[in-house]
Amino acid sequence: MKAVPRFQKAVNKIALRHKVDLAQPYAYLRLHLDGHGQLVLQSAGVHRLSVTNYVPVASNYVADPQVVLLMTGLDKDELFEVESELRWIPLEINELFGGWRLAAEIDAVSHLPRLKDACLQVELARYCEKVLAVQLESRGWCELSERVDVLHGLDDLSRTGLPARSTEWV
DSSP: OOOOHHHHHHHHHHHHHTTOOTTSTTOEEEEEETTTEEEEEEEOSTTEEEEEEEEEETTEEEEEEEEEEEEESOSEETTTTEEOOOEEEEEEEEETTTEEEESEEEOTTTOOEEESOHHHHHHHHHHIIIIIHHHHHHTTHHHHOEEOOTTTOHHHHHHHTOOOOOOTTO
């Protein structure tokens, strides 16, 4: 399956600036950038990460897009007793007009990714690399965004239509 190194680097740069370890089970970071809505980086289960851009539509924020990625190489390789290289592989996407599409899923028994749609997985990886990574870099999410404190901003979030932090997926 196709990995997304540029997107991984862009997202990790943002997380590093805000001192968030995305490999942790309850990782969560919500950022605001004037003119571009909010960006949420959130653990979405074991070795999975959700990257969501909430954009203003009418008087609410809408997730567009949301990408779920598998973070591979987090465990020590038992056979060779070395750390394997960390790679992100896009599994699914949810877009306002495109809807939800699944490229790969995690097998319940083996816990390995199982390809459902090879063409979609390549397309999704290309989209993450050529569009999303470029937007994160060019819009200044790392340098210009501000962290949103969810615990102190719940009233503000309910007025904007943004969902509060969910731990149901973890």
